[in-house]
Amino acid sequence: MFGQQPQYNGYNGYGQPQPMQQYGQPMPQPQQSRMSASQMLDQIESQSSKGAKFERPGDRISGIIEKVTANQVRDFNTKQPAFWQDGSPKLQVLVTINTGVTDPNVEDDDGYRTVYIKGWGEQRRAWLDAIRRAGLHKASDIKPGDRFTAVFTGYGQSSNGMQPPKIMEYTIEHQSPADMAMSQPQPATQQPARQGFVDPWSGQPMQPMQPAQAAPQPVTIPTQQQPSRPQVDAQQILQLKALGKPPQEIAGMLGLSVEQVTAVTDQANPGMHGGEDASEAF
Numbered sequence: 001m002f003g004q005q006p007q008y009n010g011y012n013g014y015g016q017p018q019p020m021q022q023y024g025q026p027m028p029q030p031q032q033s034r035m036s037a038s039q040m041l042d043q044i045e046s047q048s049s050k051g052a053k054f055e056r057p058g059d060r061i062s063g064i065i066e067k068v069t070a071n072q073v074r075d076f077n078t079k080q081p082a083f084w085q086d087g088s089p090k091l092q093v094l095v096t097i098n099t100g101v102t103d104p105n106v107e108d109d110d111g112y113r114t115v116y117i118k119g120w121g122e123q124r125r126a127w128l129d130a131i132r133r134a135g136l137h138k139a140s141d142i143k144p145g146d147r148f149t150a151v152f153t154g155y156g157q158s159s160n161g162m163q164p165p166k167i168m169e170y171t172i173e174h175q176s177p178a179d180m181a182m183s184q185p186q187p188a189t190q191q192p193a194r195q196g197f198v199d200p201w202s203g204q205p206m207q208p209m210q211p212a213q214a215a216p217q218p219v220t221i222p223t224q225q226q227p228s229r230p231q232v233d234a235q236q237i238l239q240l241k242a243l244g245k246p247p248q249e250i251a252g253m254l255g256l257s258v259e260q261v262t263a264v265t266d267q268a269n270p271g272m273h274g275g276e277d278a279s280e281a282f
Helices: 121-133 177-182 234-242 247-254 258-268
Strands: 008-011 017-019 060-072 091-098 112-118 147-155 166-173
Touching (some): 112 121, 121 166, 234 247, 234 258
Antiparallel strands (some): 008 017
């Protein structure tokens, strides 16, 4: 008569009647709260590096921190962003490190790994404890270049029939600005030349080997060379004799001795006796 009247299901918090949910109409979805920049460690981004795996207690990983970020955990079944009952997002910390080690069984492995740390429970407490032990106040104080180590120490207590949580231990080795400045590579300086040689086995200096001295050679005393006697030209001597030159003059002209001149003239006149005066033969 008066049309269909709305049905009410009690009263709301303000004393007004609250209409019942009609059949076939979808239930209103709870509004999702937004994550602040501080909750996301100043950035929210997906990680391209491979996740670190901790399969057995005692597994560990260590490396130089590349970056520290955070994102929202996804529900294991629906793969949708997960929320707590109060509507706040479930967060996790992502620490990307350079391990310096590559797996030959992994294609295009660059040695980078990401450690996922739950933002609640035992892992959250271990993360905050590592920050305090490093002398830091908050996660944003962690800088690239710090060393991060994660160790899987065992399992915690299981609840509601679920798998027991993994107990992790984290260590942060923070470098101050002064430490980072001192760790920068220094220009190579030229080392002064070392004297002598070093024994490659003992490391002790060695005396350089002296060059072998040559055996002393016998000293040769030069003998006085006798002056060569001028060659006797018998024909020239006889010609000068025919011109009436005496032996003394012929000897002076040819650079010969008188004996050489007379020997030629005596041979040319065999009839002369050696006892005769050579000057008279002319």
